[in-house]
Amino acid sequence: MKGASAVVDELVGPIVAALALDFWGCELVRQGKYSLIRIYIDKESGIDISDCERVSRQVSAVFDVEEPIAGEYTLEVSSPGLERPLFRxxxxxxxxxxxxxxxxxxxxxxxxxxxxxxxxxxxxxxxxxxxxxxxxxxxxxxxxxxxxx
Missing domain, CATH: 2.30.30.100 (SH3 type barrels.)
Incomplete structure (x- = not known):
């Protein structure tokens, strides 16, 4: 059985790619019954707030149907930034x-x-x-x- 983080990665990657963005990775932070899903996106010219909004709307719609995380969660979408996390x-x-x-x-x-x-x-x-x-x-x-x- 796959962990929640792997399921989130599998759901998010194709969504981000369909929006012509690069899926950098995601972090899943659990705090009791609450979870934080942090999605990092990128593109060669840099991302802006509208890119983050588009990804957030699309991912939220899929998560509402697929429910990859049990309980309540907060979704964050951002650039990996200068001190970017490294996943792969x-x-x-x-x-x-x-x-x-x-x-x-x-x-x-x-x-x-x-x-x-x-x-x-x-x-x-x-x-x-x-x-x-x-x-x-x-x-x-x-x-x-x-x-x-």
């Missing part, structure tokens, strides 16, 4: 050489939070240079990652 390995590849921060699901070297330069992207993960030492992180072990501006 292809996104990491675009930022090799840049500084990123990430949180892993299980401690590595006794910690869960890391900040370093993205050295390269492999088939299943990424490599960061932190204080002159290279660390490997499997994509499946990354809880959250974003650029540092």
């Amino acid at each position: 390995l292809s996104q990491f590849q675009q930022y090799v050489g840049d500084e990123i921060q990430l949180r892993v699901k299980r401690p590595q070297d006794g910690r869960k939070n890391f900040k370093g330069d993205l050295v390269r992207v492999g088939d299943n993960g990424i490599f960061l240079s932190i204080d002159g030492k290279e660390f490997e992180f499997q994509h499946s072990d990354i809880d959250k990652a974003n650029l540092i501006y």
Whole structure:
């Protein structure tokens, strides 16, 4: 069975693409019986408020029918911004050489939070240079990652 986040991704991606926008990713934040669904969209020329409104209207209509989230939720649509979150390995590849921060699901070297330069992207993960030492992180072990501006 797919998790709610994966279902949301599958529903939102085609909607955003149909509006000639890039689906950057989404975050699902649960707080008790309430949820926040944050959708990130982008396009080469940059997005504006009307792009966010169009996506919000379309996604809301689909969510009203499909009900991918149990209970009440708030829907946010925005640009990924300067300190954009990174969801897919292809996104990491675009930022090799840049500084990123990430949180892993299980401690590595006794910690869960890391900040370093993205050295390269492999088939299943990424490599960061932190204080002159290279660390490997499997994509499946990354809880959250974003650029540092």
